[in-house]
Amino acid sequence: MSTVQFVLDGQAIEAQDGQTILKAAEAAGVYIPHLCAFKDLIPHGSCRVCSVRVNGRIQAACVQTVTAGAVVESETPEILEFRRNIIDMLFAEGNHFCMFCEKSGNCELQALAYRFGITSPRYDYLNPDRDIDMSHPDVYLDRNRCILCGRCVRVSQEVDHKTIFQFVGRGHEKRLQVNGTCLADTELSATDEAVAACPVGALMPKRVGYAIPVGQRAFDAAPIGADVDARKGGAA
């Protein structure tokens, strides 16, 4: 496959032709924060956390493919502010209580908030009325914590080859729905990749809450993205 060169925050980066900016940056050891993007799933472009400025226009790095000579800005004050804003909005939109959430310490939304130094809410909470589905023997779905990133929808279809989840409604009434009267009525199994793919505490295996001691959780020692940052340090 042919390669192309582009510039990311002043640094020349070699990328595969057709690769997304997010993947190319990650391969080069540059972390671009993201939430809805996940492994090799078809890009969703919904959370907009990975917004970058490409030749002057804001684009989602998870969707936009690299073009030769493109000038991409990522860590500018303006864009960092945009990203922070999005994370703030996701907190305001749902009902997120980190202090007693089982996902705490392993939650990507929380980890991004820490990475961006968010310590208090910027926006009024919308306090939506959302429900919890405890019907399944091994997995529960807490819509209060759902950020509508669509990872479960896509992993279930693209990796597990099932249709368990889909979005219904539109606008601010959009929500996650399951293919049955409730989660127990679907083909979901606790070992489905879709469960593990949830970045927040919306889709959780039962009976393993708080199993990992504080100090050993995913983001206790280093902030989210540190693994990518470290690669760059190693390469330099």
Added chain:
Amino acid sequence: MALATASGVEDICRKLGNDRTRLMDIIIGVQRRYGCVTHDSMEVIARAVGTERVEVESAVTFYSFLSVKPQGRVVIRLCNDLTDWMKGYDAVADAMAKELGVTMGETTADGAITLASTPCIGMSDQAPAALVNDVVVTHLTPERGREMIRDLRRHLDPPQLVTMVGDGNNAHPLVHAMVRNNIRRRGPVHFRDFESGKALTNALALGPEAVIKQITDARLRGRGGAGFPAGVKWASARATAAPRRWMICNADEGEPGTFKDRVLLTECPHQMIEGMTIAGYAVGCEQGIVYLRGEYRYLLAFLEHILQERRDQGLLGRDILGRKGFNFDIRIQLGAGAYICGEETALISSCEGLRGDPKNRPPFPSQSGYLGDPTVVNNVETFCATSRIMLEGAAWFAAMGSGRTTGTKVLSIAGDCRKPGVYEVPFGITPRELLEAAEADNPGAMLIGGPCRQMIGPDRFGGRICYDDLATGGSIIIFNRARNQLEIAERYLDFFIDESCGHCTPCRVGLVLLKKAVHKVVSGAGEPVDLDAMRALSHFISQTSRCGLGQAASNPVLGALENFTALYEGLVAERKPGLLSTFDLSSAVVDAELRVGRQSRYV
């Protein structure tokens, strides 16, 4: 209304070939027959077309004309667009609700009549208006609203409400609508003689590449609003190697205040379909789709008839005009109440039987659009102009207009004026000339291009309507000096909140937060810093949203802040120190006040 049966629903699916991509027509069919699409019906549909129930639900819950819960046999959708509100929507809605004994959104106890509201139905020139099932009623007053309900209670047959038909093809038996065309000014491109087949004959004589060159030389830009050069789009789709390509006509004009495509569809259907056929020939398509907004369903039978007429005349179908191998035919896809489907990739999603979410770009539709094939989407007016260019030539067309914007534009003018209606004018005309032509009444502001574009004050009435200055897809709304600009901005914000698809965070959440910020200021609780916060939030939403809706949705607020700064500034004041400036203490303690049963004195 009859309860849905599995065999009845299966029957609807079978008639559409149990085809997953025709899901829109299936769920619209079930809705019309049974008044709702229940979870049981979704199961039946999913089995028939080979998908899952939740996928069907995803589509059904997206469109506002479809419902999971039963609706009345007659559904009254009162248009709550701003122009209707200016002409007395509140009083009409109130009178109708009282007469029915329900509140907005409810159905009468006997299940007969549902009263609902809906955004712009394309009748701003004859507001207040409503859709009663498919029937359009115009110029409503409280008294006419009450009368209408008394009539409906008697016969439950909306077509009987049409006692007088409008002009032109509105009187055609297949249209039979009380809608009036209100063509106020005819121009050289659209509302004049058109002989079917001549433009197409000229195109065939030129050959596909030369047709694209003519369109490029005419510098024809998309008339829907975005103004993308049509020739570039066509050339790109033609150059993409593929076994199949598609030509789609966007007849989903939903921008509040626009209705000119309604009049073009009514009076120039041959010119439009011929333009589509020419485009299909140039790009190398064998199939076309007209995406007709659900609000214009009253034109469906008429347009189907025109298509059949053209097939009979050898102007559509196989070996068109005797040219061996030139095959092109068109189907009509109905929408079901979603503004976002006017965005071309959302429109394509809807044609595919999906919820109307816009798609990620790249790839662009001209490379990979409908069902993954190269697809061109152009507006009704663009196709009408295509036909005329084939008759009169590129140079003739390019000689009209202003600077880089050639040709004429059909405008829909409504609001505070004596002559609302459709005006075909050369590009470059000034807002002031339009105010004179429409006999505006004490104008204080004009919304050029609908809420997704810009509100201008008198200082810009001397500007130019063209892509380099004041761009518009056709909507022009006039506001007199007495209108409350802040309330207007707030109402349009509500519209965008309701119509957001909800895919991306900035649009889905940001608009709701912006609305709270605007409301705080309008209600008098704001501080100067809140105005800066509104600007920052608006800028953020417009920069980071995925599609044109989110990118434009904060324009009404930004426009009001820019043009009517003094209005907002007059509402804010510095408060006592000690409180976080963006914190609204009085609303924060409402719950507590209710619980203790008394009001705080100092907030």
